[in-house]
Amino acid sequence: MSILDEYGQILYFAFWDESYEYESIELVLRKLETNRGEQEFFVNDIYPNVKKVRIENLNEYAFRFYKILKQRKFPVEVCGEKWKVFFPDIYAEQTDMIPDNNVLKIYADGVAATGMSTAIDIRKQWDCVIAMGLMMHNYITEKYREYFESIGVKCLTAYFPLEAPNSTADEVYRHQARVRPAKTGWGGGIGLSIKQMEQVYGGKIDEKKWNELVAEREKDSRYVHGIEEKICYGTAKNRIYLIGPCIVGGVTVPSLDESLGACINEKIRQISDEYVVEGRYCEHFRSVEYENTLKSLSITENDIVILIDQWYGLHKKQTKDIIVEDILEKRKCDWFYDCPIHTNYIGNQEISKVICKEYLAPIMAKQKDNPQYLQIGKPFLSNEAEKTIDTYIEQVRSARAEDSMKIGSIVMNCNPMTNGHLYLINTVRSKVDLLYIFVVEEDKSFFAFSDRLSMVKKETEYMENVEVVPSGKFVLSYITMPLYFEKEEKKLAVLDAMADLKIFGSYIAPKLGISVRFVGEEPMDFVTRQYNNRMKDILPQYGIEVVEVPRFQQEGRVVSASLVRKNLKEGKMDTVKKLVPSSVYSYLYKKIVSGM
Known part of the structure; x- marks a missing residue:
């Protein structure tokens, strides 16, 4: 047409x-x-x-x-x-x-x-057009390897050849006929393609069964879909970023447990529990998305970046750190489908052994105690997400805000609001001309968002320089930092606050004129304490000062929302009355004791 x-x-x-x-x-x-x-x-x-x-x-x-x-x-x-x-x-x-x-x-x-x-x-x-796409991808790989090296990032490149050395007759057939676990792999060649698929897969398989396995794989919770698309193989202080096409996405294995990322992660955890693999799947020919992914990484002195690409021989500048051809040459059985980068579980196991032993282990042995950030990545949001943020900013921007003002912010859950929260607000509002209080909007807390917002507004209504607003979808939300809302069950988990803080530093703070963020000291909650520490590391990179205020104490103990909830559950209303502002107590009494 x-x-x-x-x-x-x-x-x-x-x-x-x-x-x-x-x-x-x-x-x-x-x-x-x-x-x-x-x-x-x-x-x-x-x-x-x-x-x-x-x-x-x-x-x-x-x-x-x-x-x-x-x-x-x-x-x-x-x-x-x-x-x-x-x-x-x-x-x-x-x-x-x-x-x-x-x-x-x-x-x-x-x-x-x-x-x-x-x-x-x-x-x-159209080989010439395909070649342009491959060369563009190679160019970006080399450009960022050189850039990362210039700022002190440990970066390795692994180029997979288009064809394997010492190819067998089966490998040549699969390469020519494009036999792989995609639509082309099940078609022409009658039974021969299916036989080759089963040979690499390691058992009986057909298109229907493969699609069922893929559907199950894609439900795996390690695939994180949100602000940053990634594959998280666990939590740890340091990261090994594995970035590349199909082999990183695990698209040629039926389970994520058989992917290259999972195989590397299993082996590096045997060396050190302070490292974990994080995968970033970037398809070939999507060079803009690939470059944006590399720009979005937040990398410390201890982190390692592995860039996986497909070798295109006409590009003269390629630097091969991990010599994939040498690893492939030692194969004794089928490791891949139509081309070496479309690996099966056996291939992933063997490749990961060499990468971990010869390349990663020596680098991991030299980690620093207090690593500094070498790159604070910029989040690349969809057009829809950026429009959502712009709409949100217009809704919450204070009519009192002026360019000459010093504007501060606090992000609070207030689950429920306590004397500690009120103390923090009163302590910091005198240090700025205007104070935004972002009340966490997610309804994943003991008290509903609407109730928590009402509590804070009631207690601050007489404060002329305080603006109480909902936190929206991108300030301490389940989208940006899910662990915060699961901390009761995962008290000792390592927090990933990068997406949340990058969005605050890149979008929210500059649009609202915020130059300082206040936080309450956190001596007890491990997850929140990590969040505070990440803030102190990250936000100054965006020109935002982070001020930590000592926690308010009564009768020698820190006043916390969790302490209030504990006493509420035990029916100790006299104790609760001492821990919360009077208006909050009235609300709690009516809501819980009277059942209103």
Whole structure:
């Protein structure tokens, strides 16, 4: 189907195909069309001797690539009956005579047929475009390896070859026929492809069973979907960031336990329980998302970054820290499907053994006691999330706020509000011109959000420079920091507060003019104490001062919301009365004792 403009001229063709081949070419063409990224590889980067492109026959890719070439003033000519019929002016264009061996020929077939053989043929026709996408990905890998090294980050690259050394006949067949656990893997080749799938999988398998296993795998709680998409294999002080395509996402194994990340994590935990693997799945050809992921990482002096990529031989600058070819050469059985980066469990086990023993263990042995942050990552939010934040800011911004003011903030759960909370507010409000109190909006606490918000507003209504507002979806919320709401069950868990604090530092604070954040000292709650410590590490990087205020004590003990809840459950209302403001006590008495 062709899309026409108001004058009846063809703008572009439209078709839909779910195969990986179509998708990867589409992503590269789209990038070339929008000119995104500081580095753009083009025809002459890949084929230096090519002086002209000849496109034979017509389909959507041919039409779009012709426009891309013309935009960059690269010599191009077209031929074929369809060009002559649909675009006679383009067909009639004259180009310089170029020797045939300096002409890159692209054969564009029709796009109606789908399936494995057609998809492979289409990919072969557009190898030059695929190469541009791979080179772009390689360029970003090298660029950030060099950058990370310059700021002191321990960064390793692992380039997987497109074809394995000493390939067997089975491996060659799987490579040529694209036999892998995706739609193309179950199709052509009749029983031979299925046999090869089962050979690598290690047992009887068919498409239906594989899809069932994948559906179960995708429910795994280690896949974190939120502000930052990641795969968390546990909690620890230090991270090994594993970043790359399919092999990192675990898409060629039926269970996340069999993924490369899980295999590495299992082995490094035997060396040190102070390290954990965190995976970031970045598909090939999505170079913008890949670069944004690398920019978003928050990395300390103890953290390690492993960048996994696919080796494209025409890129001369690649630095291979982890020599994958040497590891592959020692294989004794099937490790992968159609290409070395699409590994099975055996391959992941063997590769992880070498990576952990030869590369990670020596680095982990040199960790520092008090590591400093080398990069504070910037969160990359969706357009929808940014709009949500902008709407939220407009809703909570105080009418009293002025540019010249010193503006502070406190984030409080107030579950319920205590004399300790009131003491903190009274202590800090005199230090600023305007104080925002963010009341945690999640309804995952003992008291409902609406009740907690009412308590705080009632107790602060006479304070002229205090603005009480809901925390919204991005300030200490379940989206940004789920462990905070599970701390009763996970009292000793290691907290990941980076997403929460990065959003506060990058978006919330600057838009509201906040320059200082106040926190109450936390001697008892391990999770909250970690949050305070992370604040002191992270927020100053965004120009936000963090001031910790000693906790309020009564009769020699710290007043806390958990102490109030404990006494409420035990029915000790006389004790509760001493721990909370009078208006809060009245509310609690009516709500709990009278059942109102």
